[in-house]
Amino acid sequence: MKDILDAIQSADATSADFAALPLPDSYRAVTVRKDESAMFEGLATRDKDPRKSLHVDDVPVPELGPGEAIVAVMASSVNYNSVWTSIFEPLPTFGFLERYGRLSPLAARHDLPYHVIGSDLAGVVLRTGPGVNAWRPGDRVVAHCLSVELESSDGHNDTMLDPEQRIWGFETNFGGLAELALVKSNQLMPKPDHLSWEEAAAPGLVNSTAYRQLVSRNGAGMKQGDNVLIWGASGGLGSYATQFALAGGANPICVVSSPQKAELCRRMGAEAVIDRTADGYRFWRDEAHQDPREWKRFGARIRELTGGEDVDIVFEHPGRETFGASVFVTRKGGTIVTCASTSGYTHEYDNRYLWMSLKRIVGSHFANYREAWEANRLVAKGKIHPTLSKVYALDDTGQAAYDVHRNLHQGKVGVLALAPREGLGVRDEETRARHIDAINLFRPQPAAVAA
Known part of the structure; x- marks a missing residue:
């Protein structure tokens, strides 16, 4: 690994140099x-602790197949699917790996008694398999997490509809929370040159998910002037949705759970912010009954912030806890677009407010390659910025996942893999200087010095 890291940090290493580097056995x-x-x-x-289930192990380097690449991972990040994996909910991921393993002899590599997790990375290509033409050893890349086979016609209009669509590092093995990763070559995208390794690894999954969910025609198709209600607006998903709304001329109504998170949204540029903890919203009276009076109180608060307008789009991901309120507050003809259910998968809502007001519920899951590429392109252009708040060592990934599980984090939580320290990997200092305040927005602010 030292030779690999030395080559990555060298200014003179060529593609041939990277191709000549021997891969380790593990x-x-x-x-x-x-x-x-x-x-x-x-x-x-809530009581399931990722620090007990996540291990840092030495594992064998997987066989490289056609259309694949092995990448030296400089940094990765923790997503909620890593939390799900670590607490074995809604079910252990080994069932995914077993099913994938039955697909072909090559896919059988993934069916192992251990699961290397992680659905983000920033790093350097070390090897490419037969049939890979767009990428070479030495290329600096980030990876999106859509793994597809594309042998069915169903996936050729929208690759997310491929019957063999999987999320890399969650439904496949050899993910990004590691020193090396195995990906399909059509997962790779250029690393933004103005970002460090850990900053470049942070947007991937959540940025692409938010792009499809909010901006793409496959999602809500947001337009200028739309009022967009964003749950968890300072979190991993919501922080990118807030940026897309602001960059696209929409009006985000940011829902958060603390004054600190509210301030982050305002620093991003949002003007309409609801601290639902301070306002005391309780959408459920008990485990079995919601409280429509709270929906109405919430809707009235939204209209106070929008000049009397209801929301055109609800950016949903909490699920059970909030879904009834989301359906209620959406304007007639509006859209509730959902990509997750972090508070529970069984959603309940009053269907009268959906059918009689011609509202739509749209399911959205990750993004296809084109959507992920466009989302990454906006990061590279400095239009959308990482929301990285804290970075952990690979050995401390369990603590990082615990913090995300317990909602103790802001934005995204990064993990260093081969990178020996933060701040490495920047090649475009001029672009970085123009956007440094936005890049560091989610980082802890220095304490004010008393006069």
Whole structure:
């Protein structure tokens, strides 16, 4: 690994130099273990601790297949799917790996008693398999997490509809929370030159997901002037949705859970912010009954912030806790677009407010390659910025996942893999200087010095 890192940090290493580097027999990776998949049985979701289930193990380097690449991972990040994997909810990921393994002899590589997790990376291509023409060893890349086979016609209009669509590092093995990763070549995109390794690794999954969900015609198709209600607007997904709304001429109504998170949204440029903890919204009276009076109170607060208008789009991902309110507050003919259910998968809402007001519920899941490429292009152009708040060492990934699980974080949480420290990998200092305040927006602010 030292020779690989030396080549990455060298200003003179060529593609041929990278291609000549020998690959190690094994590498360090964050894993969950199949024989521990029942370790949290009987515990409430909140009490399941990723620090107990996530391990950093030495694992063999996988065989490289056609259309694939092995990437030296300089940095990665924690997404909520890493939390799900670590607490074995809604079910252990080994069922995904077993099903994938039955697809072909090559796919059988993924069916192992351990799962290398992680759905983001920034790094350098080391090897490419037969049939890869667009990428060469030495290329600096980020990876999106859509893995597809594209042997069915269903996926050729929108690759997200491929029957063999999977999320890399969640439904496949050899993910990005590791020193090396195995990806399909059509997951790769150019690393933004003005960002460090850890900054470049942060947007991937959430930025692409937010782009499809909010901007793409496959999602809400946001337009200028739309009022967009964004749940968790300072979090991993919501912070990118807020940026897309602002960059696209829409009006984000940011819902957060603390004054600190409200201030982050205002610093991003949002004017309409609701601290739902301070306002005391309780959309459920108990486990079985919602409280429509709270929906109405919430809707009235939104109209106070929008000059009397209801929201055109709701950017949904909490799920059960908020979905009834989301359907209620959406304007007639508006859209609720959902990509997750972090508070529970069983949604309940009053259907009268949907059908009689001609509202739409749209399901949105990650992004196709084109959408991911466009989302990454906006980062490279300095239109959308990382929302990285804290960076952990690979050995501390369990703590990073715990912080995300317990909502102790802001924006995105990064993880250094091969990168020896933060701040490396920047090649375009001029662009970086123009956007440095936005790049560092989610970082802890220095304490004011008393006069």
